[in-house]
Each structure stands twice: as structure tokens, then as C-alpha cells.
Amino acid sequence: xxxxxxxxxxxxxxxxxxxxxxxxxxxxxxxxxxxxxxxxxxxxxxxxxxxxxxxxxxxxxxxxxxxxxxxxxxxxxxxxxxxxxxxxxxxxxxxxxxxxxxxxxxxxxxxxxxxxxxxxxxxxxxxxxxxxxxxxxxxxxxxxxxxxxxxxxxxxxxxxxxxxxxxxxxxxxxxxxxxxxxxxxxxxxxxxxxxxxxxxxxxxxxxxxxxxxxxxxxxxxxxxxxxxxxxxxxxxxxxxxxxxxxxxxxxxxxxxxxxxxxxxxxxxxxxxxxxxxxxxxxxxxxxxxxxxxxxxxxxxxxxxxxxxxxxxxxxxxxxxxxxxxxxxxxxxxxxxxxxxxxxxxxxxxxxxxxxxxxxxxxxxxxxxxxxxxxxxxxxxxxxxxxxxxxxxxxxxxxxxxxxxxxxxxxxxxxxxxxxxxxxxxxxxxxxxxxxxxxxxxxxxxxxxxxxxxxxxxxxxxxxxxxxxxxxxxxxxxxxxxxxxxxxxxxxxxxxx
Numbered sequence: 001x002x003x004x005x006x007x008x009x010x011x012x013x014x015x016x017x018x019x020x021x022x023x024x025x026x027x028x029x030x031x032x033x034x035x036x037x038x039x040x041x042x043x044x045x046x047x048x049x050x051x052x053x054x055x056x057x058x059x060x061x062x063x064x065x066x067x068x069x070x071x072x073x074x075x076x077x078x079x080x081x082x083x084x085x086x087x088x089x090x091x092x093x094x095x096x097x098x099x100x101x102x103x104x105x106x107x108x109x110x111x112x113x114x115x116x117x118x119x120x121x122x123x124x125x126x127x128x129x130x131x132x133x134x135x136x137x138x139x140x141x142x143x144x145x146x147x148x149x150x151x152x153x154x155x156x157x158x159x160x161x162x163x164x165x166x167x168x169x170x171x172x173x174x175x176x177x178x179x180x181x182x183x184x185x186x187x188x189x190x191x192x193x194x195x196x197x198x199x200x201x202x203x204x205x206x207x208x209x210x211x212x213x214x215x216x217x218x219x220x221x222x223x224x225x226x227x228x229x230x231x232x233x234x235x236x237x238x239x240x241x242x243x244x245x246x247x248x249x250x251x252x253x254x255x256x257x258x259x260x261x262x263x264x265x266x267x268x269x270x271x272x273x274x275x276x277x278x279x280x281x282x283x284x285x286x287x288x289x290x291x292x293x294x295x296x297x298x299x300x301x302x303x304x305x306x307x308x309x310x311x312x313x314x315x316x317x318x319x320x321x322x323x324x325x326x327x328x329x330x331x332x333x334x335x336x337x338x339x340x341x342x343x344x345x346x347x348x349x350x351x352x353x354x355x356x357x358x359x360x361x362x363x364x365x366x367x368x369x370x371x372x373x374x375x376x377x378x379x380x381x382x383x384x385x386x387x388x389x390x391x392x393x394x395x396x397x398x399x400x401x402x403x404x405x406x407x408x409x410x411x412x413x414x415x416x417x418x419x420x421x422x423x424x425x426x427x428x429x430x431x432x433x434x435x436x437x438x439x440x441x442x443x444x445x446x447x448x449x450x451x452x453x454x455x456x457x458x459x460x461x462x463x464x465x466x467x468x469x470x471x472x473x474x475x476x477x478x479x480x481x482x483x484x485x486x487x488x489x490x491x492x493x494x495x496x
Contacts, residue, residue: 024129024131024132024133024171024172024175024191025132025133025134025135025175025180025181029136029137029138029139029145030113030114030136030137030138030139030148052135052137052143052144052145052146052147052178053144053146053147053177053178053214053215054094054146054147054150054177054178054215055146055147057094057095057096057097058085058094058095058096058097058118058150058176058177059096059097059098059099059118060085060096060097060098060099060118060119060120060150061098061099061100061101061102061104061117061118061119061120062074062077062078062081062098062100062101062102062119062120062121063101063102063103063104063105063106063119063120063121063122064077064101064121064122065103065105065121065122066121066122066123066156067122067156068122068156068157068159068160069160070160070161070162071159071165074101077165078098078101080162080165080166080169081120081165081169082096082098083166083169084165084166084168084169084170084171084172084173085169085173087170087173087202087203088170088173088174088177088203088211089218090218091203091207091208091211091212091218092208092211092212092214092215092216092217092218093212093215093216093217093218093219094177094211094214094215094218096173102117102119104117104119105119105121106119106120106121106123106151106152106153107119107134107151107153108151114136114148114149115149116148116149117149117151118149118150118151118176119151119152120151120152120154121151121152121153121154122153122154122155122156123153123154123155123156124155124156124157125153125155125157125158128158129155129158130154130155130158130159130164130167130168131152131153131154131155131159131168131169131171131172132152132153132172133150133151133152133153133172133175133176134150134151135147135149135150135151135175135176135178136148136149136150144178144214147178150176152172152173152175152176154168154169154172155168163201166201167199167200167201170188170201170203171188171189171191174188174189174207174210174211175189177211177214177215178214179207179210179211179214181193181194181195182194182195182206182207182210183195183231183232183319184206184317185198186198186200186204187200187204187205187206187207188200188201188202188203188204188207189206189207189210193420193421193422193423205314205315209225209227209313212225212227212255213225213227213254216256217255217256222255222256222257223255223256223257223313224253224255224256224257224258224259224260224283224285224311224312224313225253225254225255225259225313226251226252226253226254226255226259226311226313226316227252227254228250228251228252228254228288229249229251229309229316229318230249230318231319232318232319232320232321233247233249233293233307233318233319233320233321234321234322235247235294235295235320235321235322236322236323236439236485237322237323237324237325237410237412237439237485238295238296238297238322238323238324238325238439238440239297239324239325239326239439239440240297240298240299240300240324240325240326241296241297241298242296242297242440243294243295243296244294244295244296244322245294246292246293246294247292247293247294248276248290248291248292248293249274249290249291249292249293249307249318250288250289250290251277251283251288251289251290251291251309252283252286252287252288253283253284253285253286253287253288254285254286255285255313256285257285258282258283258284258285258312259282259283259311259312259313260280260281260282260283260311260312261277261278261279261280261281261282261283261289261309261310261311262279262280262310262311262312263279263309263310264277264279264291264307264308264309264310265307265308266293266305266306266307266308266320267305267306267308268303268304268305268306268320269298270295270296270297270298270303270305270320270322270324271293271294271295271296271305271307271320271322272294272296274291274292274293274307275291275292276289276290276291276292277289277290277291291307291309293307293320295320295322297322297323297324297325298324299324299326300324300325300326301323301324301412302321302322302323302324302412302416303321303322303323303324304319304320304321305319305320306318306319306320307320323412325439325440336382336384336386336495337382337383337384338380338381338382338383338495339356339380339381339382339383339432340356340378340379340380341354341355341356341378341379341380341381341432341465341494342354342355342356342361342374342378343374343375343376343377343378343464343465343466344364344372344373344374344375345372345373345374345375346371346372346373347371347373348371349371349403349460349462350462351402351403351404351460351462352375352462352463352464352465353372353404353405354407354465355431356381356383356431356432357431377466377468377471379449379451379465379466379467379494380494380495380496381432381433381434381494381495382432382433382434382495383432383433384433385430385433386433388435388445388448389433389434389435389495390409390411390433390434390435390436391409391429391430391432391433392407392408392409392430392431392432392433392434392492393407393408393409393414393417393426393428393429393430393431394406394407394427394428394431395407395417395418395421395424395425395426395427396424396425396427397424397425397461398423398424398425399460400459400460401421401423401424401461402458402459402460402461402462403460404460404461404462404463405427405463406424406463407431407453407463407465407492408491408492409434409435409436409491409492410436414429434451434492434493434494435448435492435493435494435495436492436493437450437484437485437486437490437491437492437493438485438486439485439486440485440486441485441486441487442484442485442486442487442488442489442490443486443490444490444493445493447495447496448493448494448495448496449467449493449494449495449496450467450469450488450490450492450493450494451465451466451467451490451491451492451493451494452465452466452467452468452469452472452482452484452489452490452491453465453482453483453484453491453492454466454472454475454476454480454481454482454483455480455481455483456479456480456481457479457480457481463483464480465491465492467494469488
């Protein structure tokens, strides 16, 4: 389902293009006064947990400057662009109002702030990119935050026919509404990194549901639908032949008419039939029921499947993921030299960083990389390969992913991150060596202590690592999410 991220609408089947974290949808907070904090807090676990939407209709203007020959007539161009907007207005409660032509260029900023003119215009985007949308939101109050400025740039080089304009205008208007790329293929809003671009011009089920979950139903139309499903259910790493812990999925009726659960089923032998939400149940508007799911991997490695929920609003597909673990827990490591892993904090970014590498530590201590200060917290790691310890991979998450670093001792997780997030910079497969906890119960081998990892749930993603459980619990109380294995949620194991 659609969520807010930053992506391009590009030609399908293009190859050898640079991998971009943020493509045809840039979502930014309004700049704040010095010392202020302006961060959206989207919950990326939810299908329609978008942090921003238009509180009313969208008024927009057209800048004909640089238009290709096929759209030399402004009236023809405006009609083609408006046709894409009309498709969205027909299925959800949002309205578009055309204000005429303008000489203001799209994506214009004044002193680092938006000009509050919603402009559709032309530009050279390069790289096979057909269109790009940028938006500003006001980070005041609670989500969903109000969008205040949206601009669309159409490729003067590639949008040279009515059929291409139909595709691009429909897709980019979806971004302008606050939708990002769907995690399902064969939708108008499909796109990297979780699905594939296509040439569809007519809105599909996921497109319609995404718009309705942001803006409700249009006019007097009535329909039951749900906005509560997660993007996927990931059971993590589970011992081969063992059942995972149960995970629940809330199915709510967020529409304005009854929603009937016709049936549901899972695909893939790793995922037994769920329980709850009795087939045939009809949910009134605002009502909900709960499905309980488990996974039981039969072999080592990653396994995927789907939960399909058939409703009176059509089918909802929910990806299921589990990783089977069949490697014996290594013995306790012998006595080996260790190094200190030093934690730093950057107050302006509100980010944490850790490293056992002397060049990193020296650069931060000396001010070569300004803004970082030691927190006084450390734990130990092995600098070299050691029995009972594995290599810790490190990724750099460039803006707009988070301008931060991510670590893991799990070879499966390192591989998954490389495959799923090609925009991350894979800095090293072995910046240090730590132990892997038992994935079933989170236990560390003898002579090792737990390392905890928490995630801030923000657009500018940041993780923090620590051996102090009380500190971990304090971070969770502040809204961070704990990540790891077992009841104690342990991510790695450090030498004592």
C-alpha cells in the first residue's frame, strides 16, 4: 500500500541508472526557527500511516514555459493535466481547483522556504525520469500534518504525447495528494523500491484505497474499507521446525458503510491459516476485529508468502516474511583482545553514532566532523575474527534516508538490507566482531552480555546501540522501537 517516501516516476525497464533513495516524491517539513525541531513521525509499519495530507482542496496553476511542441497549447496541456487529477477526485474526497497560468517556476523556494504556490510546469529531469513531485508540510500538532505546498515538474524531453501525459499526470497527482509508491505491483502508484513502475493510467484498488484512507469517500458515496493493515508481517528469525511468536493484525472498517469479511487464506507452507475475524463477519463503520498469525519455517533461509483477505471491498494482500535459523549457537569465545566501542551524540541532528575504529573516533573527538560529543557510554567488541563472534556489517544511510549508520551481526540481515535498500552505502562487512544471540530466546553465549538496538521511527532514521537495559527501556518510553530476538529483544552480544 502507498506510504510517504521520496521516489521518481521513471520509464519502465530502464537499466544502469544510479540508485536513488528518493525519487519522484520529496516530502519536507517547513523550516523552523533556530533551535526548533520539525520532523514528521510516520509509522512505516502501516499501509496508510502517511504523516501529511491536504486539509482542503488543492488549488494549482500551470507554467507553460519550456513546454514541448506537443503541448504548445496551454489549454490542451491544462486539460491533459487536469484529467489526471479528476481521476483521484472521482474516487476520494479531495477536490482540485485550477487557478490559471503563472510565470512562477515549479519548486520555487524563497529564502529556503516554499512560495506556497502549487505549480505544475516543465523541466529537464534526466535519467529517464518522466516527472517529479515535491511537497512541504507544516509539522505542527499531530499527524497527519497539513500539506502546504506541492509542485510537479514534467519532463520536457519525455512527456511529448497525450498517452505519456495521462500516465505521468495521474501518477504525480497521487504523490501531490500525499501518497508514495505502493508496495504492490500493477498499481498506478507502483514504483521502486518495493514494486515496479508500469504504464497504467487507470486507478487500481490499492490506489483508490490509499486516497480514501487519506481523504475519505467523495460526496455521498458509501463504501466500507480498511486502512489499518500493516505493510507486511515479518516474523523475524525463527528456529527451523519451531513456531514463531503470534503476531496480531487489526482489521478495522474505516469507511462509511458496512465491510464484510468474506474469507481469508495464506500462501506458502511456512504460514498456517490465521485465526480470528470469523469469515462472514460484517463490521459496521468504526468496528474492528483481530487476526492472529504465526510462522513455522521448515528450512533455513528466507521464506515469503501472502495473507489474502477477501472482503466486500475486494481482496487485500498482505506480504508475510520469516527467516529460518538452523545454525548451532557457537561456543563461548576464548579470551581475545577487545576494543572499546565509543558512543557519540549530535544535538542538532538528534542522532547517535558508535564506532570502535580509531579514524572515526579521532575525527569526532578532534572536531574534524563537528557537532559530535561523547556520551560517556561504551561497550567492548573484538577488533578481529574471533571464535564465537561474527563480523558486524555497517551501512551509511545518506539523506533522505536518515544521514546515519546501521549495524548488524546477522549475515541474513546484512544481505537483506543490501538487497532491499540499494540506496544505502555498504561501508564494510566487518567493522568489528560481536556475538549473535540465540534467535529463539535472545540468549548470549557464556562470557557475553546483551547489546540492545532501538529505532527512532522517524523519517531521518537513526538507531542507537547499548548494553544498559534500563537505558533501552528509557528510550522505548520516549517512543523508540526495540529490535532484536527473544523476550529481552537482544540484537547482538558483546564480550564482558
